[in-house]
Amino acid sequence: MPPALRPVYRIAVYLAAHTGCHEFRAGSTVPSTTFCLPFPSLFRPAPARLQSLNWPVLNRLSFWLAVLLRCADEFVMTVFTTDNMLQTASAVNLIRGHGVSIAVARMQDLGRLHYNPLAVWPPGYAWLMGLLLREPVSDHQILLALWLIHILGVLLLFGAWWFLLRRLRPTLQPWAPAVFFLFWGIANTPFNNLYNTDLWSFGLYCAGVTHLLFLLSEAPVAGSARQWTWVVAMSTLSFAACLMRFAYYPLAFLPPLVLLGAWWRLQPGRLMALTGLALSAGLVGALVGYQKFVAGNAYYLTEFYHQPGFHIYWDNLRLFDPFLLNGVLAGGVMQLVKGGTLPYYLVALTVSSLVAAALVIGARVEYQVARASGSMQLRHLLLGVWVASALVLLGLLVALSLRYPAALVDWWPGGRWTYVADTRYFAPIMLIVSALLLIFLLSTRSPLFLRLLCAVLLLLTTLNALALRAKHSVQYGLQPPAFFKDKFSGTTADTRRLEDLLSRAGQRGAVLLTTNTYARRLEEAVIVRGGATVSLDSLLARQPLRTTRPVTIFLALDPRDSSDVRLTSLLKRYQAPPAELLPALQVRLTTIFLTGQPSGPPARNQSEK
Numbered sequence: 128m129p130p131a132l133r134p135v136y137r138i139a140v141y142l143a144a145h146t147g148c149h150e151f152r153a154g155s156t157v158p159s160t161t162f163c164l165p166f167p168s169l170f171r172p173a174p175a176r177l178q179s180l181n182w183p184v185l186n187r188l189s190f191w192l193a194v195l196l197r198c199a200d201e202f203v204m205t206v207f208t209t210d211n212m213l214q215t216a217s218a219v220n221l222i223r224g225h226g227v228s229i230a231v232a233r234m235q236d237l238g239r240l241h242y243n244p245l246a247v248w249p250p251g252y253a254w255l256m257g258l259l260l261r262e263p264v265s266d267h268q269i270l271l272a273l274w275l276i277h278i279l280g281v282l283l284l285f286g287a288w289w290f291l292l293r294r295l296r297p298t299l300q301p302w303a304p305a306v307f308f309l310f311w312g313i314a315n316t317p318f319n320n321l322y323n324t325d326l327w328s329f330g331l332y333c334a335g336v337t338h339l340l341f342l343l344s345e346a347p348v349a350g351s352a353r354q355w356t357w358v359v360a361m362s363t364l365s366f367a368a369c370l371m372r373f374a375y376y377p378l379a380f381l382p383p384l385v386l387l388g389a390w391w392r393l394q395p396g397r398l399m400a401l402t403g404l405a406l407s408a409g410l411v412g413a414l415v416g417y418q419k420f421v422a423g424n425a426y427y428l429t430e431f432y433h434q435p436g437f438h439i440y441w442d443n444l445r446l447f448d449p450f451l452l453n454g455v456l457a458g459g460v461m462q463l464v465k466g467g468t469l470p471y472y473l474v475a476l477t478v479s480s481l482v483a484a485a486l487v488i489g490a491r492v493e494y495q496v497a498r499a500s501g502s503m504q505l506r507h508l509l510l511g512v513w514v515a516s517a518l519v520l521l522g523l524l525v526a527l528s529l530r531y532p533a534a535l536v537d538w539w540p541g542g543r544w545t546y547v548a549d550t551r552y553f554a555p556i557m558l559i560v561s562a563l564l565l566i567f568l569l570s571t572r573s574p575l576f577l578r579l580l581c582a583v584l585l586l587l588t589t590l591n592a593l594a595l596r597a598k599h600s601v602q603y604g605l606q607p608p609a610f611f612k613d614k615f616s617g618t619t620a621d622t623r624r625l626e627d628l629l630s631r632a633g634q635r636g637a638v639l640l641t642t643n644t645y646a647r648r649l650e651e652a653v654i655v656r657g658g659a660t661v662s663l664d665s666l667l668a669r670q671p672l673r674t675t676r677p678v679t680i681f682l683a684l685d686p687r688d689s690s691d692v693r694l695t696s697l698l699k700r701y702q703a704p705p706a707e708l709l710p711a712l713q714v715r716l717t718t719i720f721l722t723g724q725p726s727g728p729p730a731r732n733q734s735e736k
Contacts, residue, residue, distance in 0.1 A: 182301040189305035190289060191286040193312025194281055200596070201277045203603050205270060206322060210248070210347040212651045214324070217245040218256035219264050219657045227253045227422070232659040234669045238637050238676030238723060240659055249414065251370025252324050261516065263633060264656055266626050270608060276323050283330035285311070287337045288562070294340050295566070300505050303569035310565060310585060315592035316457035317557035320550055328371035329555045332378060335365030336512055337381040343389055343508055347396030354399060361386070362403040366410040374552075377519050380405050385512055395606040443528040446541070446548035451479040453550050454557035455588050458595055466540070478584075482560065485580045489567040490514070492574060510563070517559045524552055561588075618648060625652055625709065625716070628681070632718070633658075636677030641666055643694070644685035646714050653681065667693045670699070676723045682706075683714040 217227045220242060227250045228242035245253065259272040285308060292304050300306075304627075321329070338361035348354060365382050368375035383403035390396025454474045464471045490510075497507045524546045533543040546552055566574050568581035603614045613619045629652060632638050638658035640649055650660055661680070665674065672680075682698070684706055697703075698717065706715035 141539065144660065151208070153242055163482060182305070186302070186308075188305040190285065190308045193308035194278075194285055196312035197281045197285075197318065198274075198278050199234070199296050200318070201274060202608070203599055204614075205267075205273055206212065206634060207273065207607075207610045207612060208322060209651075209652075211273070211323065212655050214248055214252045215243070215260075215269060216654045216657065217250075218448075219655065220254040220733060221253055221257040222260055223657060229654070230657055230659040231557055232637075232661045234395060234661070234665050234673070234733070236673060236675055237639060237661070237680070238656075238678035238721065240637050246418065247372060248324070248544050249370050250326070251367070251418070252421070253483060254272055254370075255327070263630060265630065266610070266652075267608075269655065270610065273323065275327065280323060280326035280330055283704070284326060284333060287333035290337045291333070293508055294344060295509065297564070298570055298572060300569050300571060307562075307565050311561070311590065312587055313592050313596070314561070316594050317454055317554045317561065319457060320554040321558065322551070325551070325554050328368040328375055329558065331364050331371070332368040332375060332516075334364075335361050335368070335382050336509075336516075338364065339386055339512070340505065340509055342386055342399075347390055347393050347399060349395035350667075351395075356387075358383075358399045358403040359406065363410070364407040366407055366414075369411060369414055374523060374555075376411060376519060377523060378516055379411050380404065381512065381515060381519065383407050385515075389508065412420040415645035417689055438532070440532050440545075441529065441531050443533050443545045444525070444547065446528075446533065446545055448550050448553060449475045449479055449558055450550060450553035451482040451560065453553070454560050455482060455584055456591055457550075458591070471664065478587075480566075480586060485577060485584060486560065486668045487566055488577045488580070489563065489573065492567075492577065505647065512564070513559050517556045518554050520556050521553075522574060583660060612648070616711065620709040621709040622648065622652065625649065628716070628718075629656055629658075632679035632681070635679060635720070636723075637679070639678060639680045640683065641680060642683035642714070643688070644683065644714060645713070646683040648712055649681070649683050649714065649716075663694070667697060667703075670700075671723060672719075675723055680719040680721070682717050682719065684717070686713065686715045 144407055152159050156293050213229060216229055220226065220230060222229045227245045229245055230245055232239045232240055255276060256272055257273060260268060288307070289304065292307060315474065324731045334547040338357045341356060341357050342361065345354075361382050362379075365375075365379045369379055383406075387397070387400035387404060415533075427504050455478055456474075464474055492509055493507055497504065528545045528547040531545070533545040533548075535542060538542050539548070555660075564585060568578050568585065573581075600684075603611070606614050607619065609619045609622070629638060633656060637654055638656065640653040640658065642649065642660075642664040643663050653660065663682075667682070682703070684694070686708060698719075701719045701721075703717045703719050706717040708715050
């Protein structure tokens with residue numbers, strides 16, 4: 128046992144002294160050890176009646192129940208982030224024939240929109256969303272597309288792990304899949320940070336690892352069409368994760384490298400592994416070329432931040448997110464503890480230490496088993512792949528945070544943002560940690576102390592998630608379908624009115640938005656329909672407004688300020704109708720419709736309320 132964990136072990140033994148000792152054997156390859164732990168009956172072999180249950184059927188039922196629970200959570204709280212908004216807007220422009228791009232308006236001709244390629248994200252999500260959208264695009268249609276993408280993503284992720292657990296079946300309890308998937312179906316974290324792009328990218332990568340496990344479960348056979356198919360599927364699926372998130376660039380090479388290491392001494396296997404590695408390199412290279420020559424930038428590889436010189440920003444590591452804590456407790460109970468206070472740091476240190484202890488002890492047990500058996504078993508290879516995947520992702524976040532300066536923003540706590548400060552970037556790592564804890568808990572060879580520790584951590588997550596689910600179901604479950612941000616802020620009625628105005632305006636030409644107040648929700652509504660924003664100062668300075676095509680300009684005005692003389696003159700000149708108050712969105716909304724004249728005001732403003 129590592130020295131750092133000895134105090135925890137001694138405390139457990141001391142507390143257990145009053146409840147009796149329990150001797151167990153941690154597997155035939157690990158020496159027998161006597162542990163005095165509380166409640167040993169919780170981990171004794173299951174009764175015969177429990178063992179005789181039809182677990183294959185119950186495991187399948189639990190799988191589909193977990194899928195339904197995850198989908199129900201998405202229906203109640205459909206998250207639509209800024210990233211989703213911009214990628215959805217690029218999908219709308221894609222189906223309109225403008226490629227994966229974002230619309231931009233220029234003052235020389237307001238009605239003639241220009242389209243800049245989307246370089247900040249890979250094109251995969253826009254392609255996927257483009258398959259599901261049809262004209263005219265509406266919030267309801269986007270909502271349905273988000274639901275369908277999420278359902279398919281959950282099926283992809285859960286399906287990959289179903290086959291992974293089947294390969295580990297000899298070393299797991301018969302009810303392991305039921306417990307595993309029900310926990311993932313109920314858990315709030317890390318799924319609250321696993322948005323659609325993350326869900327799909329991790330699901331595709333898991334599918335690639337699944338095919339790696341298929342290959343490692345049997346000896347390579349020269350000319351085997353099935354094995355060659357698995358090699359191609361492994362490399363293609365691992366690469367497909369890169370189409371959703373750039374962070375999977377290095378992970379795309381991990382499955383073929385593991386296969387190459389396992390089959391290096393076997394001639395047909397070495398050829399298959401090298402072919403898979405070459406295929407991964409070719410596909411990743413093609414995506415980098417697309418980003419460079421089509422999108423105009425190979426993000427995270429070439430021109431990120433355009434900063435001169437080479438600097439290491441060690442200070443950014445002080446912003447490190449306590450992802451081990453957030454992987455167990457996020458929201459719920461943690462909302463009772465104010466961040467940055469001594470109680471918060473104590474909770475974070477305690478929970479993070481327990482998670483780290485469980486991972487270290489589990490890794491040590493697996494290493495002892497592998498060393499005693501004299502060979503790496505399939506289970507050890509799989510656990511090694513997941514540990515390596517988590518370390519690669521963690522290393523990538525640290526490297527990016529050290530390489531680039533923290534962004535100074537007003538929307539992040541403390542005003543400084545970097546990669547290691549953002550919990551959502553750790554979501555795949557937290558999911559891997561969750562899976563490892565579940566495997567250690569459900570393994571037939573794990574020591575009692577390890578299983579008890581994993582059970583406590585997972586129980587905390589489950590209770591916290593059940594409390595949050597009950598709260599959200601009561602608050603938002605019976606509300607009409609809408610984005611969660613609209614349910615939460617109570618803007619559903621106003622956003623429906625806004626959608627009606629935008630759909631009418633979109634039938635007549637381009638749609639622009641300008642504002643003199645904070646109107647983020649309006650910006651999202653306009654951009655996601657292929658529109659663009661324009662500066663109000665530019666409109667006021669560049670008179671008369673010029674356009675060669677019909678265009679509707681929405682003006683979102685501060686309801687508390689109507690004293691701008693230039694703005695009043697602009698509205699009067701272009702015969703804008705009286706502004707309509709949208710109280711939940713906290714704006715007054717009016718429109719200017721330009722018919723397509725090259726200069727000057729139109730003969731008549733045809734704006735509709």
